[in-house]
Amino acid sequence: MFRLSRRFAIALATTSSVLASPVLAQSDFASCLQDIKAEAMRQGVDGSVADRAFQGLTPDRKVVDLDSRQPEFSLTYAKYVGNSVSADRIARGQQRLAQNRSILDTLQGQYGVPPQYIMAFWGIETNYGGYMGDFLVVRSVATLACMTKRREFFSNETVQALRILSLNHMTSPQMRGSWAGAMGNMQFMPSTFMKWGVDYDRNGRIDLWHSLPDAFASASNFLRGIGWKPGLPAAEEVFLPQGFPLDQADTTIEKPVSAWAAMGVRKAGNAALPTVDAPSSILLPAGFRGPAFILYPNFKAVMNWNRSTLYALAVTILAQQIAGGPPVMQMPPADDEPLSRETVIDMQNRLARLTLYTDEIDGLLGPKTRSAVRLYQKRIGMPADGHPTPEFVRRLQQQR
Ligand SMILES: [Ca+2]
Incomplete structure (x- = not known):
């Protein structure tokens, strides 16, 4: 009884902010894990290693929340x-x-x-x-693979995490890292670990x-x-x-x-x-x-x-x-100030109306946005360094 109700409570807690349908999502998660297991076995991992790592595994809601957060300011x-x-x-x-x-x-x-x-x-x-992260890596990368839009990237990371386990470099409870699966002193992703890791002390x-x-x-x-x-x-x-x-x-x-x-x-x-x-x-x-x-x-x-x-x-x-x-x-x-996403979106829209910017309106201050900033700086006689200062933003907003 107690175990059942406790599991139910956890399922609710997991679903309330993230998933629309707990039952469907749980079975989706399980079938997603099975796909990952199949791929891991194709790459030489023993099925029992995947079974042990995935036993009782639930998606980590905190990881999904952290993944959905976008920075407010550049x-x-x-x-x-x-x-x-x-x-x-x-x-x-x-x-x-x-x-x-x-x-x-x-x-x-x-x-x-x-x-x-x-x-x-x-x-x-x-x-x-000093801080290497305390998230269970297999749970984090499996959650990101199965519960977010980055399935391909994180499915592979989960497969690589299973390979690390199958080679006995680390056990699953010990294998901890950042919420996104970066591990150890240098915060290597599992794929980086597998490709570039060195057993330098030869133990x-x-x-x-x-x-x-x-x-x-x-x-x-x-x-x-x-x-x-x-x-x-x-x-x-x-x-x-x-x-x-x-x-x-x-x-x-x-x-x-x-x-x-x-x-x-x-x-x-x-x-x-x-x-x-x-x-x-x-x-x-x-x-x-x-x-x-x-x-x-x-x-x-x-x-x-x-x-x-x-x-x-x-x-x-x-x-x-x-x-x-x-x-x-x-x-x-x-007087340099971080620009909010909202301000960058507004800036991109204004530059697009002036036909100086033709790329995506994404609120990110990338090279194409900086190029458009340069073009407008030249047009209004400001130094064309591609860097949108508060004064630049004001002048762009005032133009008509
Ligand atoms: Ca070693």
């Missing part, structure tokens, strides 16, 4: 980098680097990734192992939670695999010369480093840029009044880890300072 450079690259995080990164110097140097020799970058990813992903298991050698080697292996090449850093702060054509500061425009140097671009502090021809871009993350950066090819490798420009910039800036490099010299403007 982040500003000042806020994002300020939060991600604190003095404390730099200091602790330096400490961790010193403590792990010899293995990190060895890994650099093997994979070509400098120690400060491994420390920076570690610091930003989990605050050096027979890849353990990204408790073994720092495994975590560091896996991160190095992953970063090399997604394009990191020894040599240049990911990005550096630069000074732009007076009269620099702002429409060239666009991540879709690439020129050899030497071409930027010939235009008068110098490293912040006025040292010369490296004399190489690597393709590179100029980024103004807070508009022309803020800092400028040159993005080298390794910036793309960092973005292959996480497709956010601000994330990649934060990793780069943190890495540079962990290695004892200077902080960013140019301050972002104090």
Whole structure:
């Protein structure tokens, strides 16, 4: 009796905010799990591993809720980098680097990734192992596969999680992570774990939670695999010369480093840029009044880890300072404000009416929206940096 009513209560709690029909949804969930099990068995997982992992499994309502939340505001450079690259995080990164110097140097020799970058990813992903997430990974990724629109992506993640279990790297109750299934010190998704994980301490298991050698080697292996090449850093702060054509500061425009140097671009502090021809871009993350950066090819490798420009910039800036490099010299403007989704949608609609924007009205400040912002800035005689300041938004709203 008690068990029945308790189960019923849980089913209700699960369904009230998420599912229209508890009975149908439960059977859908079960059949979705069976499909995942079949695919896992095709990939060599023993059926009993899937049965054990899925036994009594229910969708996690919290995960569905978190997945449906969309950010209300776009982040500003000042806020994002300020939060991600604190003095404390730099200091602790330096400490961790010193403590792990010899293995990190060895890994650099093997994979070509400098120690400060491994420390920076570690610091930003989990605050050096401080918060790795407490969600049951199998439950999270199975919920996302079966209860959201991203079935294909998360079905595969669930299959890969089952492969991790079948290889005895971890047990299901131990395998915990973020609500979206990112695991361990470096927050690897199950597919990343399976593809790039390294059992560096050779105890027979890849353990990204408790073994720092495994975590560091896996991160190095992953970063090399997604394009990191020894040599240049990911990005550096630069000074732009007076009269620099702002429409060239666009991540879709690439020129050899030497071409930027010939235009008068110098490293912040006025040292010369490296004399190489690597393709590179100029980024103004807070508009022309803020800092400028040159993005080298390794910036793309960092973005292959996480497709956010601000994330990649934060990793780069943190890495540079962990290695004892200077902080960013140019301050972002104090009046830069995050734009709400609503404001960006309004902006996109207005730019679309002016035929400057033809892409989707999605409330996201992507490269196409920035291009349209540039076109309107040129039209009204503002510096064309593609960065919508509060003043820009006001002027766009006032036009008729
Ligand atoms: Ca190991």
